Amino acid sequence: DGGITQSPKYLFRKEGQNVTLSCEQNLNHDAMYWYRQDPGQGLRLIYYSQIVNDFQKGDIAEGYSVSREKKESFPLTVTSAQKNPTAFYLCASNRGSGVYEQYFGPGTRLTVT
Amino acid sequence: EDKVVQSPLSLVVHEGDTVTLNCSYEVTNFRSLLWYKQEKKAPTFLFMLTSSGIEKKSGRLSSILDKKELFSILNITATQTGDSAVYLCAVWSGGSNYKLTFGKGTLLTVNP
Numbered sequence: 001d002g003g004i005t006q007s008p009k010y011l012f013r014k015e016g017q018n019v020t021l022s023c024e025q026n027l028n029h030d031a032m033y034w035y036r037q038d039p040g041q042g043l044r045l046i047y048y049s050q051i052v053n054d055f056q057k058g059d060i061a062e063g064y065s066v067s068r069e070k071k072e073s074f075p076l077t078v079t080s081a082q083k084n085p086t087a088f089y090l091c092a093s094n095r096g097s098g099v100y101e102q103y104f105g106p107g108t109r110l111t112v113t
Numbered sequence: 114e115d116k117v118v119q120s121p122l123s124l125v126v127h128e129g130d131t132v133t134l135n136c137s138y139e140v141t142n143f144r145s146l147l148w149y150k151q152e153k154k155a156p157t158f159l160f161m162l163t164s165s166g167i168e169k170k171s172g173r174l175s176s177i178l179d180k181k182e183l184f185s186i187l188n189i190t191a192t193q194t195g196d197s198a199v200y201l202c203a204v205w206s207g208g209s210n211y212k213l214t215f216g217k218g219t220l221l222t223v224n225p
Contacts, residue, residue: 040217101161106154106155
């Protein structure tokens with residue numbers, strides 16, 4: 001089955017720790033995205049990558065970092081510099097760098113205390 | 114700054130009712146508008162609208178885009194409890210670097 005997987009589903013961390021969220025896709029999509037969703041809010045773009053070894057900041061990149069070493073994988077690191085890291089994180093992908101339907105992974109709910 | 118505004122933010126109806134969800138946008142270089150349904154997890158794709166005035170339909174759901182007035186509506190007829198979800202509107206915009214901007218969503222609750 002083709003799709004996007006994110007792990008883990010739930011993640012708990014202490015304040016001051018960096019944490020990495022996994023995102024893998026087997027759809028052969030070029031473009032991948034990370035969004036953050038807070039209660040009552042829409043999706044806000046953190047980072048995106050349209051090709052391997054290249055990525056751009058989205059609207060709320062501060063306190064986050066990414067890498068794109070393989071086409072299938074786009075991990076997101078939430079660093080200790082992110083002031084309010086507790087949120088629902090969604091990974092998405094679409095083919096090409098144009099205007100396409102975006103497919104979403106199941107999400108990771110991160111809680112930092 | 115690109116903006117996508119959805120209304121209402123929440124809506125409670127009874128099974129069998131018809132609902133209309135609204136999405137207006139102000140973006141630079143509009144490309145297309147997408148509707149998603151989100152039930153506590155990953156958003157699932159409903160429609161992509163690029164041309165004005167052409168209705169897209171899937172079962173009891175339909176959507177239409179008005180590019181002159183910069184809005185779209187999502188209609189759900191004969192609602193069922195399984196339609197309860199957050200409905201998200203998103204707009205692709207931009208020149209060489211396309212960007213997808215989401216609205217805050219409309220929380221629809223369908224009571225039996």
